[in-house]
Amino acid sequence: GIQVEQSPPDLILQEGANSTLRCNFSDSVNNLQWFHQNPWGQLINLFYIPSGTKQNGRLSATTVATERYSLLYISSSQTTDSGVYFCAVTTSGGSYIPTFGRGTSLIVHP
Amino acid sequence: NAGVTQTPKFQVLKTGQSMTLQCAQDMNHEYMSWYRQDPGMGLRLIHYSVGAGITDQGEVPNGYNVSRSTTEDFPLRLLSAAPSQTSVYFCASSYSRGPQPSSGNTIYFGEGSWLTVV
Numbered sequence: 001g002i003q004v005e006q007s008p009p010d011l012i013l014q015e016g017a018n019s020t021l022r023c024n025f026s027d028s029v030n031n032l033q034w035f036h037q038n039p040w041g042q043l044i045n046l047f048y049i050p051s052g053t054k055q056n057g058r059l060s061a062t063t064v065a066t067e068r069y070s071l072l073y074i075s076s077s078q079t080t081d082s083g084v085y086f087c088a089v090t091t092s093g094g095s096y097i098p099t100f101g102r103g104t105s106l107i108v109h110p
Numbered sequence: 111n112a113g114v115t116q117t118p119k120f121q122v123l124k125t126g127q128s129m130t131l132q133c134a135q136d137m138n139h140e141y142m143s144w145y146r147q148d149p150g151m152g153l154r155l156i157h158y159s160v161g162a163g164i165t166d167q168g169e170v171p172n173g174y175n176v177s178r179s180t181t182e183d184f185p186l187r188l189l190s191a192a193p194s195q196t197s198v199y200f201c202a203s204s205y206s207r208g209p210q211p212s213s214g215n216t217i218y219f220g221e222g223s224w225l226t227v228v
Contacts, residue, residue, distance in 0.1 A: 030215070031204075031215050031216075031217075033216065033217055035219075041198060041221075041222050041224075042221060042222070043200065043219040043222075045216065045217070045218070045219075048216045086152065086153065088153075088217060090204075090215065097141060097143050097155065097158045097160075097168075098143070098202065098204070098217050099155070100145075100152050100153040100154075101152060102150070102151065102152035103152050
């Protein structure tokens, strides 16, 4: 099946810093989503982005499907950004069951 | 619109007991799936279903059973609980037939079920 790799696995920032999270995938995808898992365990959908670029406030995401990667940008980070960020993909083979990367754990210090 | 509803949120079981985690969605989604989340392992697929009456195994199916008698419901059964099944379980749904909105086949998650087996 498709392999999904996220980097870095861990990230520690001071409040106000910017960061870039990366998601590489091994096959063509028809869906890619970024999720934020907050400290209470909730999985919150950030972006549905199988290709192109989207922005939502301080967060933006870019997927380059032909090169099989996606980037999540967090600008002016806040303590509330802390948590784990997951990338999930579904393949173009027809299955809509998502495969997840192992996540990037982000800690933002005040 | 309730989305994906999982119950119970917390459960403690004794080794050997059986139980069912419930999952229901009201978005007329075809695809539903169960994941378990363990520290450092991300979300691993247990079982999935691509429609009523159709189920299949994921990456870590042993010790779990599922059925999909209706489009809305996808329960996960632990047949004989073991301490190795202590985990957080998430149900997800996606994909509706017919015209797709701009958000496409967005994946929706339940709020998770924290299970401890002692």
